[in-house]
Amino acid sequence: MAELPEIFRVMAYVGGIMAFVGLNAAFLVWMERKVAGHIQRRIGPKEVGPFGILQSLADGIKLMSKQLVVPAKADPILYRVAPALTMITAVMVFVVIPFGPALVARDINIGLLLIFAIASVNVLALLIGGWGSNNKYSVISATRAVSQNVAYEVPMLITVVTMVMIVGSMNLNEIVGQQGNLLQWYIFPWNGSILLPVAFVIFFICSLAETNRAPFDLGEAESELVAGFHTEYGGMGFGLFFLGEYGHVFVGCALASILFLGGWQCPFGWMPGVHWMMIKTYLLIFVVMWIRWTYPRTTLYGLLNLSWKVMVPFSLAVLLVTAAMLKVF
C-alpha cells in the first residue's frame, strides 16, 4: 500500500466513511424501530426483507425520490446549506475515530479536540436551518437546540479535560491503547480517580443532550413544535438531517466507548479489533434507544437546571478530585 499515492488512501477512506455513515443510519433507524416495538411489546418492522431489515432502505429510496421544496419566504441559500452542513460535520468527525488498531482515517495527535471542534459547528447547522426556513416553530426549536447545546458543552468538555489529564494525550488511539484489559478501563475508579464512574455518567448524559436525543429532544418536540428545526424540510433535506443525527449518535457512543470502555481492545485480552469497537458502540447505542423509549421528554427549564445545577458542579468536582489525586499519587 505504501507505494500508492496519498490521494488514493484519502479517497478510499472518504468513500468508506460516507458508506458507513449511510449504512449506519439505515441500520440504526431499523434498530430504533425494533427496540421501540419490543419495548411497547410490538414487533416493529417486519415486511420488507428478513426481519424488516430492508425497511430503512425502502424509506431512503422514498426520501430520495421526493422533490426538495423550498418554501417561498425561506432564505434559499441558508435553507439549502443547513442539511448539507449537518451531514458534513457528521462525516468529518469520523475521520479520527479509531475503529481498529490500524483502521483510522487520520491518526492525529488531537483527535479528541477535532471531534468537539467539528461537532460544535453542527449547532450552527441547526441554527441556520431553523432560521432559514422562516417558520416560527423552526426558530423556537433552533434557539432551544442552541441553548441546550451551549449548556451541555460545558460539563462535557470539563469531563473530557479530566480524561485528558488522566491519559495525558488527546490521541484517540493512544487512549485506547492504555486500556488493554477490563481492569484498565477508565470507567473503573481505581484507574486514576475515584470519581471516574461519575465522569462516565456525566459524559453519557451530555452526549445524549448534545445529539438532541430523547429525553432531551426539545429541538424536535413533536407535541408543541411540529417537527422542530426540520419542520419545513421534506425529501432528502429531511433525510440528511436524519443521517446527520444518527451519525452524531454513533460518534457520541463511539467516543464514550473509546474514552471509558477501551475502544477496540478486548476486555479479556484476546483478538482486539474492529468487532470489539462495534460491539461496545452498538451496545451503548442500544442504551441510548432504551432511554429514549423509557423516559418522557423533559421541559426546557428542567433541562437547563440539570445542566447548570447538577452537571456543571459535578463535573467540576470530578476535575478537582482528579487533579488532586493525580498530584498526590
Next chain:
Amino acid sequence: MTPLFSPLFTTEGLAGVVFFGFILLIILGALVATNAVNLIRAVCGLALCLVGVAGVYYFLGSPFLALMQLLIYAGAVCIAIVFAVMLAEPHGIKRLEQKHPLAGLGAFGAAALLTWGLAALAFRTTWPEAAARVNSGALEDVGRGMMTTFLVSFELISLILLVAIIGSLVLARRGRR
C-alpha cells in the same frame, strides 16, 4: 495523465490546492460578511471566513490552533452572535442604511491603514519555521509556552474573562430585584 497535472497527485500538490481553496474561502466569507444585507447571512459569511482561517492554521502545521479556532470562533462566537440576533429582533432584521456619503470613503481609508500596518508588521517580523509535520506535538509546545514564556499574558487574559463573567452576573442580577 499529462505532466502538467501530475504534481496535483502528490501530497505537496494537493496541499497547495487545498491552501488556495482556504484562501478563497476566507476572501469569499469576508465578502459575504461585509456585503450581506441580512444579518444572519453576514454571520454565516463570518463563520465561513473563520473556517478558512482555521484551514490555513492547519496548513501551516498548527492543528491545535486550527481546531481551537473552529471550536471557539466558528462553534461558539458565531452561534452566540446568531443567538443574540434571534433573541433581539423577532420581527425580521431591517436593512442597514448608509448614513453619510463620506462613510464609505472613511471605511476604505481605515481599512487601507490597517492593511498597511499589518503588512508592514508581517514583513518585518522574522517568522519561525512552520512545524514540518502534523504530528510534531504542537499541543505540548503550546502548553509549555503558555506556562513559561507567556505566563503573565495567560494569567491576565484569565483575569479579564473572570471580570467579564462577574460583570455579566451583576448585570443579570440587577433585573431580578
Next chain:
Amino acid sequence: MSGYFKEIFDGGKSLLVGLGITFKQMIQPVVTERYPRTAPKMPPRYRGHIDLVRDEEGNNKCIACGMCQRNCPTGCITIKGEKPEGAKKKVLTFYRLDFTTCSLCGICVESCPTDALEFSKEYNLAGYSAGDFVFDLLKRCEERRR
C-alpha cells in the same frame, strides 16, 4: 445541601427503576397480532352479521316461520319459504339480510323458535357499494357446506 444530594440520588434511582421496567417489557413476548398474516380468533360473544346455523347433515334448521322478519326493528330481513309436494314442513328458499340497516340488536336470534340463527364471526367487511352488504344467507350456508 443534603436535600440536593438526596434529590439527585432518589431521582437517579427512580430513573433506573424505569429502565428496569421497560427492559422487562422488552424481553416479554409481543402481544400484537400480524393481522393480514394471522387471523385473530374472535371472542365467543362477538356479534358479526347473522348467519344460518347448520345441523349435523349440513342443512339449515329454518322452518321459514317468518318470526325474524316480523320482529326485526329495521326490517332488514326478507325470507321466503314454500312447502314442497308431500313434505310436512315449509322449506326455506330465500333469506336476504340487508346489513346496511342492521343494528345487530339480536332480536332475530332471540326470537327464532328453532335456534336456526347465530352471530357469525365475520369482521372482514369492506366493499365499494351498498350492494356488497346485502347477503344471501341461504347461499352462504350452501357455500359453507362445500
